[in-house]
Amino acid sequence: MKKKFISVWKDPVWSKVISAAILGLVVYIWSLVEGISFEEKIVQIYNIKISIIYVVILTFLILIVVSLYNFFTKPKTTLSRTAKLRKFNKFKYININILVRWRVGMGVGSVPYIDNVDLFCSLHNPPIKLMYGVCPVDNCTNNQLELSLKSVENDIESRVREEWDKINDL
Numbered sequence: 338m339k340k341k342f343i344s345v346w347k348d349p350v351w352s353k354v355i356s357a358a359i360l361g362l363v364v365y366i367w368s369l370v371e372g373i374s375f376e377e378k379i380v381q382i383y384n385i386k387i388s389i390i391y392v393v394i395l396t397f398l399i400l401i402v403v404s405l406y407n408f409f410t411k412p413k414t415t416l417s418r419t420a421k422l423r424k425f426n427k428f429k430y431i432n433i434n435i436l437v438r439w440r441v442g443m444g445v446g447s448v449p450y451i452d453n454v455d456l457f458c459s460l461h462n463p464p465i466k467l468m469y470g471v472c473p474v475d476n477c478t479n480n481q482l483e484l485s486l487k488s489v490e491n492d493i494e495s496r497v498r499e500e501w502d503k504i505n506d507l
């Protein structure tokens with residue numbers, strides 16, 4: 338499509354036709370804005386000997402302004418909001434050196450939920466995944482850990498729901 342457009346644009350005859358069409362449209366809109374006829378506008382333009390380049394520049398400026406406007410006013414789709422929420426997939430409990438990773442799912446009625454919750458001991462690099470709720474490294478302080486997976490899941494899910502509200506500006 339782009340290639341085709343460029344080849345048409347480079348064609349000496351077609352480029353003139355397209356230029357004329359763009360110019361014609363610009364002049365027509367201009368005449369509408371000023372409330373005069375198309376012919377009157379043509380005469381007016383001829384009389385002030387306006388350079389064609391200005392009309393072309395004006396056309397491009399209008400196109401740029403319109404595309405910028407569309408870009409910035411485009412509403413965020415549910416899909417992009419969900420994608421943003423999915424990026425919130427880890428949290429570190431600094432006081433107990435535990436890193437939690439999870440996966441965000443989207444339930445019925447756009448209510449997010451979490452699964453695949455894994456806990457890691459962040460005292461190591463890379464953090465080591467807990468086994469049977471404790472750090473598998475013998476001399477680690479997290480080796481004698483009493484942590485309820487259910488309360489961690491509940492805390493993380495609450496944070497995810499809070500994040501979802503923030504993304505939705507609620």
Ligand SMILES: [Zn+2]
Pocket residue numbers: 458459460461465472473474477478479480
């Ligand atoms: Zn550890």
